[in-house]
Amino acid sequence: MVHEWDPRTASSAEISSLLDCLNEVFRTDLPGDPLWRPNHLREYLTETMSGVRRICWLAKETTDGGPAEVTGHVNVLLLGDIGVLEILVRPDARRSGLGRELLALAVRRAYHEGFSSVGVEVIGGTCAVEFYESLGFARQFREIRSVLRLASVDWTSIEKMAQDAAAGYEIEFHPGGPPADLVEAYARTKAEQNESEDGALDLRPSSYDPQRLQESLGCLHRRGMKPYIVLARHPASGEVAGLTEVVAPAQHPTRADQYDTIVAQAHQGQGIDRAIKARMLLELRTAEPELAEVQTWNAEGDEGLIHINSEIGYQSDRDWWDYGADIPTLMQRLGVRN
Numbered sequence: 520m521v522h523e524w525d526p527r528t529a530s531s532a533e534i535s536s537l538l539d540c541l542n543e544v545f546r547t548d549l550p551g552d553p554l555w556r557p558n559h560l561r562e563y564l565t566e567t568m569s570g571v572r573r574i575c576w577l578a579k580e581t582t583d584g585g586p587a588e589v590t591g592h593v594n595v596l597l598l599g600d601i602g603v604l605e606i607l608v609r610p611d612a613r614r615s616g617l618g619r620e621l622l623a624l625a626v627r628r629a630y631h632e633g634f635s636s637v638g639v640e641v642i643g644g645t646c647a648v649e650f651y652e653s654l655g656f657a658r659q660f661r662e663i664r665s666v667l668r669l670a671s672v673d674w675t676s677i678e679k680m681a682q683d684a685a686a687g688y689e690i691e692f693h694p695g696g697p698p699a700d701l702v703e704a705y706a707r708t709k710a711e712q713n714e715s716e717d718g719a720l721d722l723r724p725s726s727y728d729p730q731r732l733q734e735s736l737g738c739l740h741r742r743g744m745k746p747y748i749v750l751a752r753h754p755a756s757g758e759v760a761g762l763t764e765v766v767a768p769a770q771h772p773t774r775a776d777q778y779d780t781i782v783a784q785a786h787q788g789q790g791i792d793r794a795i796k797a798r799m800l801l802e803l804r805t806a807e808p809e810l811a812e813v814q815t816w817n818a819e820g821d822e823g824l825i826h827i828n829s830e831i832g833y834q835s836d837r838d839w840w841d842y843g844a845d846i847p848t849l850m851q852r853l854g855v856r857n
């Protein structure tokens with residue numbers, strides 16, 4: 520039984536059964552990853568940036584007269600001009616057409632909402648690769664995930680690295696987000712990076728102007744994801760010369776996500792990238808006592824950051840692909856009627 524589902528009004532039993540399904544998927548597909556906890560799962564599914572909507576469906580099954588259990592889930596995030604998909608099918612319910620059925624529902628809805636393409640993050644080495652490729656999705660962008668185990672970090676060298684930025688910069692730690700007086704300068708530094716990026720599908724809400732930045736921080740907090748920022752202030756120019764962002768999610772507090780690390784062009788070559796990343800790790804040790812690992816994603820060719828990450832001790836683990844498909848073609852392939 521598959522039905523459209525609103526996590527805002529869902530019962531706790533449904534949320535809990537979805538969590539069980541998600542963790543079964545993790546056990547099978549990403550056995551080294553931490554399992555998710557129930558903390559803020561409902562908010563994780565319901566909170567979005569303004570102008571963005573997430574529509575969800577749930578597949579449930581009853582065995583031996585027991586309570587219905589979640590066997591699959593799909594959600595589509597209607598974001599800008601693309602529908603971003605997430606599909607999960609419990610391992611014991613796979614290869615019976617459920618993934619296809621869930622995809623068809625989400626794609627049909629995206630079509631009716633006026634969207635012409637869908638995108639999805641696909642994790643290398645999982646059966647999602649065969650699934651999406653069999654349905655005509657095309658690979659558009661590759662990133663490599665790396666994981667840092669804090670227990671293996673050489674803290675003496677990290678302490679040294681944190682002191683290594685050139686003179687003239689002040690390295691600051693800001694749990695929660697940048698301070699009010701730096702929000703504009705911070706957003707400018709992020710915007711500069713955005714202009715120079717190409718290739719990646721825009722699968723996440725962006726935050727390159729001050730108002731969007733504030734809103735995206737608010738959204739992260741509501742979803743139970745605590746942002747931490749280290750930035751390099753350049754008092755001489757008033758600029759934010761560099762920044763690095765880590766998010767510690769309530770859903771898996773032992774593993775944090777390292778997001779952007781950016782050094783503005785005018786400030787490159789001053790040791791800022793190493794210093795801010797090192798300072799972040801030192802701060803996280805006390806700010807997040809449960810934290811055991813940090814994961815990050817780098818695009819191919821991002822040699823500078825890949826080099827620093829490996830110096831710190833990150834180890835690459837999997838490919839992470841953006842796939843995309845054109846909705847009318849996909850509907851035809853899935854046999855979905857308008």
Ligand SMILES: CC(C)(COP(=O)(O)OP(=O)(O)OC[C@H]1O[C@@H](n2cnc3c(N)ncnc32)[C@H](O)[C@@H]1OP(=O)(O)O)[C@@H](O)C(=O)NCCC(=O)NCCS
Binds near residue numbers: 614615649650
């Ligand atoms: C990808 C996924 C949604 C597919 O669900 P499913 O219900 O098994 O998919 P379907 O039964 O509808 O399969 C449709 C087609 O996809 C292809 N396919 C799916 N799984 C495949 C596999 N393991 N190997 C080869 N082809 C596969 C086949 O062509 C299949 O058609 P067929 O069974 O008639 O040959 C499911 O495997 C899943 O949830 N994976 C999660 C992967 C993931 O992202 N994990 C990490 C995040 S936590």
